[in-house]
Amino acid sequence: MSKKDIGWGPKExxxxxxxxxxxxxxxxxxxxxxxxxxxxxxxxxxxxxxxYNILLDMRFMGGGRTQAAIGAPRVVTAFNCFVSGxxxxxxxxxxxxxxxxxxxxxxxxxxxxxxxxxxxRGDNIVSLDSRSSGPISFMEIYNSLCxxxxxxxxxxxxxxxxxxxxxxxxxxxxxxxxxxxxxRQFNISVGVTDEFIEAVKDDKQFDLRFNGRVYKxxxxxxxxEEIMRSTWDWAEPGxxxxxxxxxxxNLWYCERIAATNPCGEQPLPPYGACLLGSFxxxxxxxSNSDGTRSFNTEQFxxxxxxxxRAMDNIHDVSTFPLDEQRVESSNKRRMGLGLxxxxxxxxxxxxxxxxxxxxxxxxxxxxxxxxxxxDASVDLAKEKGAFPxxxxxxxxxxxxxxxxxxxxxxRIRKHGIRNSHLLSIAPTGTISxxxxxxxxxxxxxxxxxxxxxxxxxxxxxxxxxxxxxYREYGVIGKTAHECTADEHLNVLALxxxxxxxxxxxxxxxxxxxxxxxxxxxxxRAWEMGCKGVTTFNPEGKRFGILNVPKEEEVAKACYIxxxxxxxxxx
Numbered sequence: 001m002s003k004k005d006i007g008w009g010p011k012e013x014x015x016x017x018x019x020x021x022x023x024x025x026x027x028x029x030x031x032x033x034x035x036x037x038x039x040x041x042x043x044x045x046x047x048x049x050x051x052y053n054i055l056l057d058m059r060f061m062g063g064g065r066t067q068a069a070i071g072a073p074r075v076v077t078a079f080n081c082f083v084s085g086x087x088x089x090x091x092x093x094x095x096x097x098x099x100x101x102x103x104x105x106x107x108x109x110x111x112x113x114x115x116x117x118x119x120x121r122g123d124n125i126v127s128l129d130s131r132s133s134g135p136i137s138f139m140e141i142y143n144s145l146c147x148x149x150x151x152x153x154x155x156x157x158x159x160x161x162x163x164x165x166x167x168x169x170x171x172x173x174x175x176x177x178x179x180x181x182x183x184r185q186f187n188i189s190v191g192v193t194d195e196f197i198e199a200v201k202d203d204k205q206f207d208l209r210f211n212g213r214v215y216k217x218x219x220x221x222x223x224x225e226e227i228m229r230s231t232w233d234w235a236e237p238g239x240x241x242x243x244x245x246x247x248x249x250n251l252w253y254c255e256r257i258a259a260t261n262p263c264g265e266q267p268l269p270p271y272g273a274c275l276l277g278s279f280x281x282x283x284x285x286x287s288n289s290d291g292t293r294s295f296n297t298e299q300f301x302x303x304x305x306x307x308x309r310a311m312d313n314i315h316d317v318s319t320f321p322l323d324e325q326r327v328e329s330s331n332k333r334r335m336g337l338g339l340x341x342x343x344x345x346x347x348x349x350x351x352x353x354x355x356x357x358x359x360x361x362x363x364x365x366x367x368x369x370x371x372x373x374x375d376a377s378v379d380l381a382k383e384k385g386a387f388p389x390x391x392x393x394x395x396x397x398x399x400x401x402x403x404x405x406x407x408x409x410x411r412i413r414k415h416g417i418r419n420s421h422l423l424s425i426a427p428t429g430t431i432s433x434x435x436x437x438x439x440x441x442x443x444x445x446x447x448x449x450x451x452x453x454x455x456x457x458x459x460x461x462x463x464x465x466x467x468x469x470y471r472e473y474g475v476i477g478k479t480a481h482e483c484t485a486d487e488h489l490n491v492l493a494l495x496x497x498x499x500x501x502x503x504x505x506x507x508x509x510x511x512x513x514x515x516x517x518x519x520x521x522x523x524r525a526w527e528m529g530c531k532g533v534t535t536f537n538p539e540g541k542r543f544g545i546l547n548v549p550k551e552e553e554v555a556k557a558c559y560i561x562x563x564x565x566x567x568x569x570x
Contacts, residue, residue, distance in 0.1 A: 008034075008056045012436045014452070014463050019434035023067035025074075031056060033067070040071035040317060041310035050306040059283040059299075060307050061340070061431045063276030065108050066314060076108040078318040080276045080426075081261035081336070082325060083268035084113040094118070094138050098145055101159075104321040105149045110158035112268070114258035115139060116191065120168035120210055134169050136176055139183060146185035157185055158262040162240060164191040165223070168208040168215035174226055177236050187262055189532070190227060191242040197526055200224045228519050231534075233541050238264060238534045239522055245531050250401060250500055251332065251420050253394040264532050265426045265504035266336055271324040274334040274501070275314050276426050277307065281345035281365070282438050282468060293349055295365070301372050308376035311335045312384075312418055333387040336424025336501055337373055339365070340431070341438035343445055343477055344469040353444045353478040354487025359494055366498035371408060373422040378411045386416030395420075400500045424501040438468040442495050442505055444488075445469070445477035480508040481538060485521050493528035502531040511539040 009030030010016040016030075024033045034055035042048035054060050061067070069078040082104050087097045097113070104111050119125075121134030139161055146157035161183070163173040170190065176182050199206045199220035206220040231237060245257050245267045255269035266274045284296045315333050320326040342362065343353050351358035392413055395401060401409065425442055432440040439445050448470040451462050469475040488507040495503045507521060518535075525533040 009058070010434055010436055014465060015434050015436045018430065022064060022430060022434065025072060036071040037062065037067065041313045043309060043313070047306055047309060051310050054303050054306065057283055058280050058435050059303055060277060060279050061435060063426065064430055066275055066277060068108070069318065070314065075319055077321060078275060078314050079109055079273045081266040081268065081274040082109045082111045083259045083261065083270060083272045084111055085324060086270045087113060087115065087117050089117055089119050098141055100322055101142060102145050102149055105146060105157040107319065107321045109321060110262040112160035112162065112259040112261050113142065114162050116162070116164040116167050116258065120215060121172065134172070135163065136169060136172055139186065143183050143185045159186045160260055160262040160264065161186045161188045162191050162259045164242070165193060165196045166206070166208055168210055170208060170223070171226065174230050174237060178230060178234050187238065188236050189238040189240045189264065191240050191258065194243040196220060232518065232537050235534070235536045235540055238532060240264065240532045241526055241530065244529070245502065248400045250395065250398045251389065252398055253391060254389055260502065263427055263504045264534070265424045265502045267502055267531065269328070271322065271328045272334070273320070273325045273329045274336050274424070275311060276336045276338065276424065277311055278338045278340040278426065278428050278431065279303070279369070280341050280435055280438060281339055282341040282348065285345055285348050295345065295349060297368060301368060304372035305376040305379065307337070308373055308422070309380060311337065312380055331388045332420040333418060334421045335419055336426065337422055338425040338441065339369065340428040340441050341468070342442045343439035347475050347477040348469050348473050354483050354491055359490060362491070363494060366495065370423060370498045371405060374404060374408050374417070375411070377418045377422055378408070378415050380418035381416040384418060387418060387420050389420070390416050392416065421500045423499045425495050425499055425503040425505070427504045436468050437465055439477070442491055442503070444480045444483050446480055448476060483508065485509050485513065489521060489525060489528070493525065493530055496530050505534070507533065507535045509535050509537055511537055
C-alpha cells in the first residue's frame with residue numbers, strides 16, 4: 001500500500017492486491033484511483049470533495065467496469081451490462097449480432113441474448129431447401145466467440161442466453177448444459193411466462209409455438225419438472241419471470257424486454273446498456289459510547305445525491321462498443337445502484353440474517369435507499385432535464401412507480417426525472433473482496449474464512465480469506481448453507497419490492513429438502529413478486545474455485561462472479 005493511502009482503502013493484503021490488479025493503472029495508488037474517478041465524474045469542486053470523500057472511505061464503490069474505465073487511459077467501456085440487438089431469424093442477422101457481441105465483450109461488457117426469435121430445429125428453410133439447425137446450434141457460435149475474446153485479456157467474456165418457455169426447442173435448451181463441456185461461456189435462463197405458471201398450477205397442456213404455429217403440445221407440469229430437475233442437479237437453467245419483468249418495467253410504454261445481462265439483475269431491451277455501483281453498508285455502522293452499535297442513516301442519505309449525480313455523468317463520458325448502445329444510454333440514462341455488505345451490516349447490528357428483525361431493519365434501509373435515489377434523480381432533472389424518452393403521464397402509470405411515496409410521484413410530475421431506472425442489486429464478489437471481504441450484495445456470508453486459489457503471473461497461490469464481520473467484530477454470521485430456503489427467498493422478495501430493475505441472488509438449498517418444497521420455492525417466488533430465481537444444490541454436479549479449510553466444515557455455496565458473469569460454486 002502506498003504511503004499516500006495510509007488510513008484509506010483496503011487493509012487486507014489480498015484485498016489491496018485485488019483492487020490494484022482489477023481497477024488501477026500500474027503504479028496508481030488507491031487514493032489516486034479515487035481522485036481519478038471523482039475528478040472525471042464531478043460537476044464542480046463541491047461535488048468533487050463530497051464524492052472523493054465517499055470513495056476514499058469505500059462507502060460507495062462503482063461496478064468493476066466503472067472503476068477500471070473512468071478516467072483511465074485504457075479503452076474499455078464503463079458499462080457492465082448489455083443486451084444484444086434483436087437476433088432476427090436470418091443468417092445475416094445471427095452473424096451481425098455475433099460481431100456486435102464480440103465488439104461489446106472486447107471492451108469489457110457482459111451481454112445477454114434472447115434466442116427465442118430463431119426458428120426451431122428441423123424447421124424448413126424454403127430459400128435453401130434445407131432444415132434449420134435451431135437456436136442452440138447458433139449459441140455455439142457465440143460461445144466460441146466469447147471463449148476467443150476472453151483469451152485476449154484478463155477479463156473473461158460473460159454471456160446470458162435466454163429461451164422462452166413456449167419455444168419448440170425448450171426441452172433441448174433445458175438439457176444443453178447438463179454436462180461439463182457445452183456452452184461453458186454462457187449462463188442460461190428460461191423466460192417463464194405467467195401463462196405457463198398458470199398451466200403448471202392447473203395441470204394443463206401447454207403449446208410450444210413459433211410465429212403463431214403450434215409445433216408441439218406438452219404437459220406443463222412435466223416440462224416444469226424437467227426444468228426443476230436440471231436446476232437441482234446443474235444449477236441451470238435459471239428462471240426469468242419475463243412477464244413480471246415487463247409488467248413492472250418503468251419504460252413499459254416504449255420498450256419490450258426479452259433478456260438480461262449475464263448475472264440477471266439488469267433486464268434490458270435490445271441494445272440496452274446499464275452501469276452498476278454499490279453502497280457499502282458496513283461503512284455506515286457506528287460504535288456508540290455505551291457499547292451499542294447503530295446505522296448512520298443520516299450519512300447514508302447524504303451520500304446518495306453526489307453518487308447519483310456522478311453515476312449519471314458516466315452516460316456522457318463512457319466509451320460504448322456500439323453506436324446503438326450509446327443511443328439507448330442517452331435516451332434512457334439507466335443506472336443500477338445497489339447495496340453490498342448487507343449481511344455483515346445487519347449482523348454486526350445484532351440481526352440474524354433472514355430473521356424477522358433483520359427483514360425489518362433491511363426494509364428500512366431499502367426505503368431510504370429507494371427514496372433517496374429517486375429524489376436525487378428528480379433534483380438532477382430540475383437542473384439538467386429529464387431523460388429524453390420521459391413521458392410524464394405514461395411513466396407515472398408504471399407499476400413500480402406507483403409504489404413510490406405520493407411525495408416523490410408529485411415531484412416527478414412537476415420536475416421530471418433524470419434516469420429511467422435507478423436501482424439494481426448485483427452480485428459484488430470482486431468489489432466486496434477488494435473492500436476487505438465484506439459480504440457480497442444481499443447474500444449471506446459465504447464462510448467465516450476460506451482458502452482462495454489465486455492465479456498470479458508467478459503461478460497459483462492459496463491464501464486465507466476471512467469474513468469482514470468475523471474478523472473486525474467477532475461476529476459469527478449465518479452462512480449461506482445455514483440459511484433456510486424461506487430465509488433466502490424472503491430477503492430476495494423484500495429487495496425486489498424496492499428495486500426497479502432486478503435482484504441477483506442465489507438460494508442455497510438443503511439437499512435433504514422435500515422435492516415438492518424445492519419446486520415450491522419457484523412458485524412462491526412468482527407469487528411474492530420476484531423477477532427471477534436461481535437455486536443451488538450443494539450436492540449437485542457443479543463445482544467451483546473456493547477451497548474450504550479443513551478446520552471449518554462448510555457446505556458448498558454458489559454465487560455469480562460479477563466480473564465474469566459465470567456461476568462459481570464451492
